[in-house]
Amino acid sequence: MQMIRRALTTAALMVFAGAAVSDDSYRVTAVFDTLFDAQGQVAGLRPHDQSAYPAAFWEVVRQRVGLLRIPPPTDAATGRPATLSTGLYVTLQVTPDRQGNGVLKIVDLDVKPLVLQQVHAAFPPELVRSAGWTGAVQAECVVGTDGRCGDVKVKALPGMPQSLLRWARDTMELWEFEPPRLNGRPIMAPTRASFELETPDIAPVNFIERGSGQFRW
Structure with a gap:
């Protein structure tokens, strides 16, 4: 390498x-x-x-x-x-x-192994409701000869929600890979993926009433 x-x-x-x-x-x-x-x-x-x-x-x-x-x-x-x-x-x-x-x-x-199918798990509802949220997580596993991830290990910066870590783990377990072949024989091989996520910033403007009907923000 x-x-x-x-x-x-x-x-x-x-x-x-x-x-x-x-x-x-x-x-x-x-x-x-x-x-x-x-x-x-x-x-x-x-x-x-x-x-x-x-x-x-x-x-x-x-x-x-x-x-x-x-x-x-x-x-x-x-x-x-x-x-x-x-x-x-x-x-x-x-x-x-x-x-x-x-x-x-x-x-x-x-x-690394070819990804044949990328299926994403349902995104955590509490994060969907958090407008303007951003986060990143990395996941790695060993792809078996059946083309599926084994034990998925997840890494993220401190403070990332546990639901995000579970989402990355669940997502990788859904993916399908083409395992590498050594002399034509399928073998196990490590792989990793990085996810950078964000939710739309759709929070309404917070108006504060001041005086006689004047609004400032």
């Missing part, structure tokens, strides 16, 4: 280069169903959700990601090199230019 991250420092991806860029940057995540060979090189790279972005986007990202390597996979049972099929999550920073084109830069990469 460290080898991958070092490679990312030189994997800046330029699209429509040469134009001035703005400060209106944002991030997107491209997900690939990836096959690594016994040397840790990319041997197969298929967009997980082809319809999410234009074909030109996928092609440019594929060209750069295809050059990356991971430490050679090893079969723990035999100690021999093995192939690894797994999910590859590529986070890119997009900076538009004045012509409506942009610059893409790889800022993070993660090898």
Whole structure:
């Protein structure tokens, strides 16, 4: 994994280069169903959700990601090199230019099980009623060979409601994954997810009556 991250420092991806860029940057995540060979090189790279972005986007990202390597996979049972099929999550920073084109830069990469289905548990009612509430929580688990999370562990900053922690745990237990395959055999693998949540700020203005029918706030 460290080898991958070092490679990312030189994997800046330029699209429509040469134009001035703005400060209106944002991030997107491209997900690939990836096959690594016994040397840790990319041997197969298929967009997980082809319809999410234009074909030109996928092609440019594929060209750069295809050059990356991971430490050679090893079969723990035999100690021999093995192939690894797994999910590859590529986070890119997009900076538009004045012509409506942009610059893409790889800022993070993660090898973890593919998410096949994301189902969210019912959000805690008390938080839904809290207008303008924001919070964040992280959840992690080990995906079994059946594609389901095992024991889900949840982390959050002090003060986060316990109902939010339960919501994150329940949500991860509902998700369905494609477990990684080592030499074609499903294996267990860790995964994690971050949730940043907020409720609409729809609280009414609190008017205070002062004097003869004048309102101030």
